[in-house]
Amino acid sequence: MKSMRDIALTILLFCASVLAWEGIVRILEVPTFIFPAPSKVAAALWNGFASGLYQKHLSHTLLETLLGFLLGSALGFFLGAAVALNRYVEYFFYPYIVMFQSLPKVALAPLIVVWFGLGLKSQVVNAALVAFFPLLVNTMVGLKSADEDRVNLMRSLAASDSQIFWMLRLPNALPFVMAGLDVAMIFALIGAIVAEFVGARAGLGMLIQSMNFNMDVSGQFSVLLILSIVGLLLNRCILLIRRRILFWDPAEKERLDQERIAL
């Protein structure tokens, strides 16, 4: 557990590094368009939110990310389940999956903009495409990983295949699925931002791009700050769900203990 002293020390260290950053930039007279001082970044952040500009772009990026995440992970889950449960689906699809998986999905972003335009659709598709694979692979592995003794137990009880799926294989796959969701969430954010870089009418990625043209480096820093906080919060949401669902998973408990030590 964190003691009061540790908390105080953490805050102190943070303040000291921000002050050092500010000091160094001022003393060395680093131009703002190369590396802005924290005060400039804070000002950009304030102005962005005060004008309502950031809220508009932030909500756009969040919507793309969440829609892409839901779409991609749902498709990934169902196709992964189909591959794991059906030998023929596995036989025909698996080679393509392997081939497609080794491709960096963000490289498809320019094509997707050509196909789906500059609107929300193309960013959602791109986010979904990137979020799809972690779910696909993890669901596949998870559903196939049921312990043989447990399968034998279910068989000895004269359980049907669908009962073995619902009562054993699916719950058994949940730790894998949740780990996939964890990755997919962050991947969806990356997919959305990259799609915005390539071409979009709104979103934080597009904002970064346009700030870069205008050499507004403080603005870019402030948007990066927002993005890292968004990423962190999205990740926390998944973690909370994960803890509720996987209360029984020994690996989850181990992680919890490690996090406690890390804090």
Add this chain to the structure above:
Amino acid sequence: MEAIAIKELSKLYPTRDGSVHALEQISFSVSEGEFVAVIGPSGCGKSTLLKVLAGILRPSKGEARLRGTPITGPRRDIGVVFQSPVLLPWRSVLDNVLLPIDVQRLGRDRHLKLAMDLLSLVGLEGFERRYPWELSGGMQQRVAITRALIHDPAMLLMDEPFGALDAMTREQMNLELQRVWLDRKKTVLFITHSIAEAVFLADRVLVLTPRPGRLMEDVQVKIPRPRALEIMNFPEFGAYVHSIRARFNAKGVVDA
């Protein structure tokens, strides 16, 4: 009617270089309500025999009947206890016990009281809301035994159920199993590689040879019940253990 009737049963496993004979021409029968232990060295096909009886594995040759009908697949009138407890970690103790009820759709409500009674019979009163990982190995195996009894099967098949436990817990579990058996009057087929455990628990001990498993001897254990742990020090008990071990010394190795 015989609870288990096995006639010239053989099981071969195909491997890359020829096939491995796990069981060869085994014949024996078990009466209703009898406690029979099967003992033999590692790899003599004991577990294969149990899987055939549980309907998980098909025999290569021969016939196996349970209560008069040939085994064609898993059946609902048997309860199986495996070497490890095989509990589902996402189910509480009570839900694990009720798994056969859920699978066979026998009605949870009607079996709730029985589940509680059985749990207290094996000394797990007050643990029904706990999860498997919160229990010790011995307690987990008791949950597994309770689960095997919940749908009131006529027969219990046990595959070295206490093999993974330490010696003290194991003796305690033997006592408890005897108590449950005297209380519930099930036919039990109990697989073990411990001669002492077999003699202590069983009415009859079937001794198998090393691979391929053949029936070497069928020993009647005429020690009155209930048996206390002290009987292990009696010369009578020693004589049974000694005679069984003598058979093995010529053939192979087993634990005491």
